[in-house]
Amino acid sequence: MTRPSSQTTNRAGGARTTAGRARRTLSQNFLADRQAIDLMIRAADPAGLVLEPGAGAGALTLALAGAGARVIGYEIDPRLARRLAARTRDDPRVEVVHGDFTTAPVPGRPFAVVGNIPYSAILRIERRPEPLVRGRRTYQELVELGFSGLGGSVRASLRTRHRGVDAALAAAGVPRDAAVGHVHPDQWIALWQHLYW
Template sequence: MVDRHAVDLVVKAARPRGLVLEPGSGEGALTVALAEAGADVVGYELDPLLAAKLKARTGLKIVKGDFTAVRPPREPFAVVGNIPYSITSKIVSWCLNAPELTSATLVTQLEYARKRSGDYGRWSLVTVESWPWFTWELAGRIGRESFRPVPSVDSAVLRVERRPEPLAGSGYQDLVELGFSGIGGSLHASLSTAYDGVGAACAAAGIARGTVVAFVHPDQWLTLAERLLR
């Protein structure tokens, strides 16, 4: 990332403070900006030469290694990074499974950010399944000209933030996975294989009988869970 305005957009969305882990520090444009904003940054870089140069130039803590192989800290922390597109899902999964993560602010492909944030008007399994615990926001767009080398697609800032308190409890994720399974050809049919009162629950959530599962808003899933998991 070579555009200072793009770096500033990421830092503004991240609101960094305390411990911040940065996957893929590269040449350090974002690393330095996060440190200047007051964060206690720990950068991770696979390339040993880049890692050594950045550490020597900035004096910041730069770890040579694979971020996704790192054990999450046992204290509250955030993740902020201009991450490799090829391992976006792997990094997002790592973040969602880290118990002390407070937020993740990631530069991803624009299409990925739009899918996960519901910007297309559709909702993915990953977003719906994690909705009681995390919010998802498309926090800004970054043109491809902001990078060197210039990629073939535009990017975006995707922010995932842990909620203060969960909105659902035990059984929610099983409910969602069954709903997305496609069993029976519709959401109503899928849920009816394991739950009673699906018709009434869908009506309470404002979900028409023939609604395709991808168009069911995460908040409607919360209503389904409230009715079906009693």
């Protein structure tokens, strides 16, 4: 009986290679199914800035960018991060960060998170029992309207399309003459809840 060569074992992703050890240690499971990728793209409907934890070899990264997103892919495995950075070097839609997504700073602008998150990372992420907003599009429309500058205040802007703005502002603790830059994210959520529920 012949023993399998280490080359065969290594190619199969066994733990004898650096790549094999990384797959086990980092709980890597690479997304390769094109239908799964397409389903994720349709569900995410990516636009604007998208953060991708566990970018891996870049299958989802490139699909997100191809769908119109500006992607920052986080990859903790230095070998994969280098490969993906080299592969996307000339693509202005993609930035690869070698690092742990869970310790990354929060961007100062709107963003979405889309990813095939490694199981080991999922164990460290605390999910909210309920999403902050259930109507992403209506929430985004509300904030965009508030930032439109129509009328010079949040109140004036929101009153162009909504009734009950004064009661919503009071419930959210927003002064009637507040400038848009002084409305806290929690107050935007409260405004959305009062105007859309």
